[in-house]
Amino acid sequence: MSESSSPRAASFPSSPGDPRVDVTQGGALLRSLTGPLARWLPRQRWFAGKGRPLAGLTLLSATELLPCDAPGYAPGLLHLLVRTRQSGPAPAAGDCYQLLLGVRAALPPDLMPALVGRPSEGPLRDRAVYEALYDPRLAAVLLERLRAPGRLGALRFDRAPGAEIPRGLTARALSGEQTNSSVVYGETHILKLFRRVSPGLHPDLELPRALAEAGCTRVPAPCAWFEASWPDGDGGGEPLTLGVLQPYLAGSSDGWQLALRSLGSRADFSAAAHALGRAMAEVHTALAQTLPTSVLDRGQLEQTATAMHDRLAQAAGAVPELRPYRTGLGRAYAALAGYARGGGDCLAQRLHGDLHLGQVLRRSGEAHWSVIDFEGEPARPLADRRLPGPPVRDIAGMLRSFDYAACQHPDGGSWAADWSRASRGAFCRGYAAASGFDPLSTPEVLRAYETDKAVYEVLYEARHRPHWLHVPMTAIRRLAAATP
Numbered sequence: 001m002s003e004s005s006s007p008r009a010a011s012f013p014s015s016p017g018d019p020r021v022d023v024t025q026g027g028a029l030l031r032s033l034t035g036p037l038a039r040w041l042p043r044q045r046w047f048a049g050k051g052r053p054l055a056g057l058t059l060l061s062a063t064e065l066l067p068c069d070a071p072g073y074a075p076g077l078l079h080l081l082v083r084t085r086q087s088g089p090a091p092a093a094g095d096c097y098q099l100l101l102g103v104r105a106a107l108p109p110d111l112m113p114a115l116v117g118r119p120s121e122g123p124l125r126d127r128a129v130y131e132a133l134y135d136p137r138l139a140a141v142l143l144e145r146l147r148a149p150g151r152l153g154a155l156r157f158d159r160a161p162g163a164e165i166p167r168g169l170t171a172r173a174l175s176g177e178q179t180n181s182s183v184v185y186g187e188t189h190i191l192k193l194f195r196r197v198s199p200g201l202h203p204d205l206e207l208p209r210a211l212a213e214a215g216c217t218r219v220p221a222p223c224a225w226f227e228a229s230w231p232d233g234d235g236g237g238e239p240l241t242l243g244v245l246q247p248y249l250a251g252s253s254d255g256w257q258l259a260l261r262s263l264g265s266r267a268d269f270s271a272a273a274h275a276l277g278r279a280m281a282e283v284h285t286a287l288a289q290t291l292p293t294s295v296l297d298r299g300q301l302e303q304t305a306t307a308m309h310d311r312l313a314q315a316a317g318a319v320p321e322l323r324p325y326r327t328g329l330g331r332a333y334a335a336l337a338g339y340a341r342g343g344g345d346c347l348a349q350r351l352h353g354d355l356h357l358g359q360v361l362r363r364s365g366e367a368h369w370s371v372i373d374f375e376g377e378p379a380r381p382l383a384d385r386r387l388p389g390p391p392v393r394d395i396a397g398m399l400r401s402f403d404y405a406a407c408q409h410p411d412g413g414s415w416a417a418d419w420s421r422a423s424r425g426a427f428c429r430g431y432a433a434a435s436g437f438d439p440l441s442t443p444e445v446l447r448a449y450e451t452d453k454a455v456y457e458v459l460y461e462a463r464h465r466p467h468w469l470h471v472p473m474t475a476i477r478r479l480a481a482a483t484p
């Protein structure tokens with residue numbers, strides 16, 4: 001749907017503090033919501049367009065899950081898909097976001113932090129519009145919908161055959177800063193709502209569902225999900241995945257917390273890392289058995305090495321600290337190209353895409369690791385995130401994560417470096433034992449992917465968390481000095 005042809009597009013002043021709303025086209029609902037959303041959206045953690053003024057909104061779909069004009073204090077519930085328009089040097093198509101808004105005549109004090117705003121005009125005039133996920137009563141409506149498959153407006157709710165979803169579970173929104181929004185129901189289920197959405201099957205539904213169907217027990221199996229048909233037949237007719245309900249692993253800690261605990265008590269992590277390597281090998285093996293794979297040939301591996309070189313050049317342009325290591329790091333990519341020229345190839349398959357210690361969970365007292373969050377790197381386009389790649393890419397992500405954890409150790413120094421080395425080795429051995437493929441058997445490939453990841457981290461830390469820059473720089477020095 002083009003913005004200019006949309007009957008439901010609105011623009012607002014570039015100053016977010018200015019309450020005037022310049023409605024350029026119709027849409028009574030949007031007229032109500034444009035001003036409050038213009039101020040609220042850029043403040044959300046999941047809003048991707050930070051730093052560029054919000055210039056307009058298009059309402060792609062609106063679905064009333066509960067009527068918003070009920071008399072008295074009954075809350076209404078609106079599901080919206082909106083596309084943002086942002087001003088900047090190059091006008092971009094804009095991102096599409098999923099919003100769940102509660103509507104009440106008056107907001108109880110405990111819901112005040114969830115307030116989006118009070119529209120000054122249109123059908124929602126003077127009503128309190130708020131983030132519905134923080135209202136357990138409204139979050140419960142969503143669960144009821146997921147329990148009962150079917151269509152509602154643009155939305156379609158589906159449930160896995162045989163999945164048990166009890167009625168009346170108490171809802172609790174997770175408050176941590178995340179890319180998406182999650183609600184825990186009765187400590188038995190968790191619903192993840194994707195915020196920035198695009199057409200196409202979402203890998204965080206696709207991969208766990210494929211793994212569950214393959215009998216892999218490493219991933220909480222999706223029990224229900226919901227999607228929207230892309231308004232006006234745009235988006236190639238592919239539905240947008242909006243949310244996934246899965247079992248909640250109550251009482252679990254993530255690998256990052258467990259690693260820090262191990263470092264804090266100067267305890268060895270090798271056994272846990274070995275078990276983690278086994279778990280990831282099981283996930284990769286099941287993905288390779290159920291979803292398409294290919295073999296990266298000489299040309300593709302050489303192209304990969306060139307793309308890595310280019311990313312290094314770009315990062316070194318932006319981060320002066322990286323420049324002294326360019327030659328050493330470049331040798332890792334040259335070694336990958338040399339491996340390809342020597343006849344080496346590489347399996348490509350569907351991957352986790354953003355593997356690190358924060359993406360694996362273990363219940364207290366149990367040795368079993370579960371893997372979550374298969375969305376890949378959220379900044380990349382959905383279609384890219386669904387492309388097959390070498391398993392070593394995921395492995396390199398986890399190996400880098402051990403290094404990140406070790407750098408959190410208060411004393412740092414050689415003990416933490418030894419902890420990391422031992423954990424990394426154990427992870428690779430566990431992976432090899434369960435899959436038959438030892439990541440260390442193709443050192444050129446592993447080193448190139450690890451280097452590429454560390455270069456990415458340098459750029460990320462320099463831009464967003466300069467006080468963390470020393471973490472990837474430690475790896476950069478090691479990788480640049482290594483002999484291919």
Ligand SMILES: Nc1ncnc2c1ncn2[C@@H]1O[C@H](COP(=O)(O)OP(=O)(O)OP(=O)(O)O)[C@@H](O)[C@H]1O
Pocket residue numbers: 174177178179180181182190192220246247248249250252254358361372373375
């Ligand atoms: N099945 C589960 N059982 C228990 N806890 C879970 C489960 N799924 C997610 N969590 C918790 O919720 C948090 C957020 O989940 P997830 O990583 O899927 O969201 P996200 O929005 O993609 O986060 P991020 O911004 O870190 O990528 C996790 O760090 C974990 O603590």
Ligand SMILES: [Mg+2]
Pocket residue numbers: 179373375378
């Ligand atoms: Mg994520």
